[in-house]
Amino acid sequence: MKKLIQKIVVPVALIIAVSAPPVFADGSVQHASxxxxxxxxxxxxxxxxxxxxxxxxxxxxxxxxxxxxEISGKAGxxxxxxxxxxxxxxxxxxxxxxxxPAQAMKTGREI
Amino acid sequence: xxxxxxxxxxxxxxxxxxxxxxxASRQAPVQTVLELDRVATFAKMLERELxxxxxxxxxxxxxxxxxxxxxxxxxxxxxxxxxxxxxxTSDGRTVPGYAMYNLYQDAERLDASNLVTxxxxxFFGGVFELRSGVIIPTPxxxxxxxxxxGSHTYRDLHVADYSSVANPFDARFQNCTEFILDVLNAxxxxxxxxxxxxxxxxxxxxxxxxxxxxLKARIASWRNDDITLKDQKxxxxxxxxxxxxxxxxxxxxxxxxxxxxxxxxxxxLASVSFSRASG
Numbered sequence: 001m002k003k004l005i006q007k008i009v010v011p012v013a014l015i016i017a018v019s020a021p022p023v024f025a026d027g028s029v030q031h032a033s034x035x036x037x038x039x040x041x042x043x044x045x046x047x048x049x050x051x052x053x054x055x056x057x058x059x060x061x062x063x064x065x066x067x068x069x070e071i072s073g074k075a076g077x078x079x080x081x082x083x084x085x086x087x088x089x090x091x092x093x094x095x096x097x098x099x100x101p102a103q104a105m106k107t108g109r110e111i
Numbered sequence: 112x113x114x115x116x117x118x119x120x121x122x123x124x125x126x127x128x129x130x131x132x133x134x135a136s137r138q139a140p141v142q143t144v145l146e147l148d149r150v151a152t153f154a155k156m157l158e159r160e161l162x163x164x165x166x167x168x169x170x171x172x173x174x175x176x177x178x179x180x181x182x183x184x185x186x187x188x189x190x191x192x193x194x195x196x197x198x199x200t201s202d203g204r205t206v207p208g209y210a211m212y213n214l215y216q217d218a219e220r221l222d223a224s225n226l227v228t229x230x231x232x233x234f235f236g237g238v239f240e241l242r243s244g245v246i247i248p249t250p251x252x253x254x255x256x257x258x259x260x261g262s263h264t265y266r267d268l269h270v271a272d273y274s275s276v277a278n279p280f281d282a283r284f285q286n287c288t289e290f291i292l293d294v295l296n297a298x299x300x301x302x303x304x305x306x307x308x309x310x311x312x313x314x315x316x317x318x319x320x321x322x323x324x325x326l327k328a329r330i331a332s333w334r335n336d337d338i339t340l341k342d343q344k345x346x347x348x349x350x351x352x353x354x355x356x357x358x359x360x361x362x363x364x365x366x367x368x369x370x371x372x373x374x375x376x377x378x379x380l381a382s383v384s385f386s387r388a389s390g
Contacts, residue, residue, distance in 0.1 A: 028189045028275070028287040029175075030215035030227055043201070048148050051155065055201030056230050059210035061194045061257055062167070084250035088162040088195055091206035094151045095230045098201045 047094060055098035147232070153241040153374050154231035157193075158209050160372060161245070167195045168253045168260070170246040170291060171211070172353040173238050184319050187244050187353045189213075190288050191234060194260060198230075212260060214290040216273050221337040224273040224285065226266060241374035244353050246360055248295075249367045255298035264303040268293045274339045276321055276328075279351040280313045281342035282306075288351040292316065295356070299365065316359050318349035 042053045161169050172187035181188070191213040198208050211234040217223040235241065248256060259265055270285035277284040279292055282305050296308045321328070328348055332338045340348065360366040 028214065028216040028224070028273075029218055030213070030225075030229075030233075042147055047151050051151070053147075053151070054206075056198045056210070057201050058199040059194070059196040059228060059230075060199075061210075061260060062197050062207065084167075084253070085165040088165055088167075089207050090158055090162040091198075091208050092155075093200075093206060093208075094155060094232055095198050095200065095206070095208055096232045097229045 043096070043098075051092045051094050053094045053096060056095040057098050147236070149374075150235050150238070150241070151232050154235050157235075157243060157245070157372055158231055161193060161209060161247070162195070164247060164368060166193075166247045166253070168248065168256050169193045170248070170295075170353070170356065171234070172244040173235055174240040174242050175237070176239055178240075183322050184354070185352060190244075190291050190353045190356070192256070192260065192291070192294070193231065194257070212265075214269065214285065214287045216275075216287075216337060221335070222273055222339075223271050224269075224287075225271075226269050243372045244357065245368075245370050245372060246353075246357050246366050247368040248360065248365055252295075252298060252365050255301065256294070259294055259298045264297055265294060267303055268297055268305070268308075273337055274342065275335075275337045276340075276343070276348055276350045278342040278344070278349060279316065279318050280309055281344075282309055283342045284339060286350065288353060288356060292351045292356055292359075295360075295365075315363065316351070317355060319352040319355045321348040321350060323348065 043055050044053065046052050157171070169192070170190060171193045172190040174186075175188035178186070191211045193209040193211055196208065196210040197205050198210060199205050209231055211229050211231060213227050213229065213234070214224050215227045217225055235243070247253075269290065270282060272284045273286060274284035275286055277286040277289045279289045285293070292312060293305070293308055296311060297303055300307065300311060302308065323331075325346060328338075328340060332340050343349070357366070357369050361369060
């Protein structure tokens with residue numbers, strides 16, 4: 001009996017362990033840390049589809065015609081309702097995260 | 112019997128050790144300059160689509176792994192907010208565009224996460240497939256969401272303890288989609304009370320069941336730092352996904368548009384609208 005269990009249970013357990021999914025639905029890892037090393041080389045270049053690659057260092061949310069928080073109360077609500085749905089201007093440039101010092105140190109020539 | 116159990120334990124340890132290398136395959140493929148051009152084209156097309164629709168804020172997802180590797184019901188692997196912003200460039204200019212607000216899993220410590228603001232090209236960098244689910248909230252909800260993002264509530268809602276299958280009804284662990292749901296409901300209910308947010312989520316949000324055997328799930332939690340079942344109850348595993356958030360927003364009239372964008376065969380943008388139970 002013991003031999004039978006050993007012959008069946010152990011391989012089954014092994015199969016379950018091996019076939020267990022390594023992850024469920026990951027993909028939230030920041031790609032920029034890896035991509036940034038390569039993308040940082042592209043800053044200043046023009047892409048084939050047009051538009052220059054520029055580094056972004058800060059971003060502030062914009063609403064309608066003002067910076068968030070400047071418009072409040074009923075006037076702000078009305079302005080928002082009027083403006084919502086209208087097309088927004090957007091840069092043709094491609095903005096990427098400026099590389100961190102650690103990423104920058106991974107690029108370039110070694111002495 | 113003890114010898115049998117010991118044998119079984121050793122077998123499992125060996126099996127676990129032998130397969131931990133698979134976890135490393137989660138790493139996104141290294142992006143080359145050639146791929147950057149393709150990713151940048153797609154990201155810019157997405158930005159233009161959002162801008163054309165006048166979206167100040169949208170919920171955007173990406174596909175980081177082949178569909179065949181995802182459990183049933185999962186279509187995307189990461190979700191963040193795209194926020195229409197004034198961007199300061201490294202050469203000192205300001206330009207209009209979208210910034211991405213993300214909860215990212217820490218690359219060095221997989222059981223932890225960070226809040227990171229980056230840009231659409233960074234967001235899509237290293238994806239498996241250039242395809243994205245998009246939800247544009249109603250104008251009123253956009254306004255409320257922007258208020259949350261501009262306040263301390265946004266950071267207060269972040270739970271640094273990460274689990275890729277975090278239970279959206281439990282505040283102990285969080286993944287990117289649970290964070291999106293928490294921020295979304297903080298805007299809807301205009302509160303930063305996490306207990307109230309979880310209570311309301313339990314009442315109105317339908318989570319995605321993770322269809323995997325309990326034993327497999329338990330072994331996966333032993334093998335992977337970013338999987339824990341401590342916040343799961345009653346034998347079933349459930350989590351928030353882009354799709355279940357889209358369904359929730361559709362059901363309660365919180366979105367004005369839901370669609371999927373994908374890179375077409377000729378490099379153009381293909382758009383598919385969906386409202387219920389798709390994506």
